[in-house]
Amino acid sequence: MFVSFRLKRTYLFALCAAAAIAAVVWTFGHTSKTAAVSAKNTQDSVRLPIIMYHSILKDPKYHGKYVVSPQTFESDICFLQKNGYETVGVSDVVDYVKYLKPLPAKPVMLTFDDGYYNNYLYAYPLAKKYNVKIVIAPVGYYTDVYAEKDADHPNYSYLTWGEMAEMMSSGLVEFENHSYNLHYSNKKGSRLGAKRLPGESRYLYDSMLKNDLGKMQERMKEKTGCVPLAFVYPFGAFSNESVHVLRQMGFQATFLCTEKINLITHSKDCLYSLGRFLRPSGPSSTSYFKKVGICAKP
Numbered sequence: 001m002f003v004s005f006r007l008k009r010t011y012l013f014a015l016c017a018a019a020a021i022a023a024v025v026w027t028f029g030h031t032s033k034t035a036a037v038s039a040k041n042t043q044d045s046v047r048l049p050i051i052m053y054h055s056i057l058k059d060p061k062y063h064g065k066y067v068v069s070p071q072t073f074e075s076d077i078c079f080l081q082k083n084g085y086e087t088v089g090v091s092d093v094v095d096y097v098k099y100l101k102p103l104p105a106k107p108v109m110l111t112f113d114d115g116y117y118n119n120y121l122y123a124y125p126l127a128k129k130y131n132v133k134i135v136i137a138p139v140g141y142y143t144d145v146y147a148e149k150d151a152d153h154p155n156y157s158y159l160t161w162g163e164m165a166e167m168m169s170s171g172l173v174e175f176e177n178h179s180y181n182l183h184y185s186n187k188k189g190s191r192l193g194a195k196r197l198p199g200e201s202r203y204l205y206d207s208m209l210k211n212d213l214g215k216m217q218e219r220m221k222e223k224t225g226c227v228p229l230a231f232v233y234p235f236g237a238f239s240n241e242s243v244h245v246l247r248q249m250g251f252q253a254t255f256l257c258t259e260k261i262n263l264i265t266h267s268k269d270c271l272y273s274l275g276r277f278l279r280p281s282g283p284s285s286t287s288y289f290k291k292v293g294i295c296a297k298p
């Protein structure tokens with residue numbers, strides 16, 4: 001009995017000692033990590049250019065403001081990698097802001113709006129080939145209503161939930177909320193994207209956002225198991241009054257179409273109204289990125 005107690009005491013002591021050592025090691029490791037963060041980002045801030053693509057198609061007759069070729073996207077990736085840029089997802093940026101996890105020295109984010117099937121067909125294989133991250137913002141209604149019945153056509157099909165889940169499982173593709181069904185701008189008298197209507201009460205506006213954006217969050221969770229972290233304003237149409245509701249709903253970042261480089265700090269506020277640069281067809285990667293403020297290494 002006594003021996004057994006002694007043994008237990010010895011065992012307990014050993015356990016406590018191990019825990020204490022582990023705690024010291026963890027604390028030391030944690031402190032070193034924190035030190036590494038501040039060493040890497042001396043200003044506690046990092047410049048983040050975000051690029052905005054939509055469709056990717058091979059046929060040149062479709063190329064324009066919202067459609068680029070697979071070659072253009074591939075050339076952009078090669079340009080960025082050659083010049084030391086590393087792609088990040090929304091979760092990487094949120095982790096930097098909230099948990100001080102380091103970002104690459106030269107981060108860049110590649111986003112795709114509207115959830116076209118051609119993103120799966122052309123962008124996803126290139127993302128895998130070059131091991132780059134991409135962020136896609138689909139419209140839930142398009143997927144629910146059109147994706148299954150008009151599947152697999154590069155020109156007009158939308159992503160299915162299954163394709164989204166498959167891309168997500170690669171760890172290279174993140175999906176954000178582009179509304180469930182607010183992506184229209186040409187109906188007479190209707191709102192533009194998620195913008196507040198003139199004279200609309202705050203109560204009705206807040207309820208509309210909660211219903212529509214909330215439905216997309218639910219569909220994403222139900223169909224892919226993941227809940228988007230960010231809201232991408234359709235057409236970049238923004239109302240100040242939306243900010244409070246979106247924060248309340250748990251969105252940690254929002255994206256606009258304002259062309260500016262973002263300064264990411266450790267304040268959560270910097271993640272709202274992120275700017276993006278539209279990538280049209282036409283300019284070479286070198287001249288396009290020069291305009292964005294990303295220059296080739298000398």
Ligand SMILES: [Zn+2]
Binds near residue numbers: 113114178234235
């Ligand atoms: Zn859109």
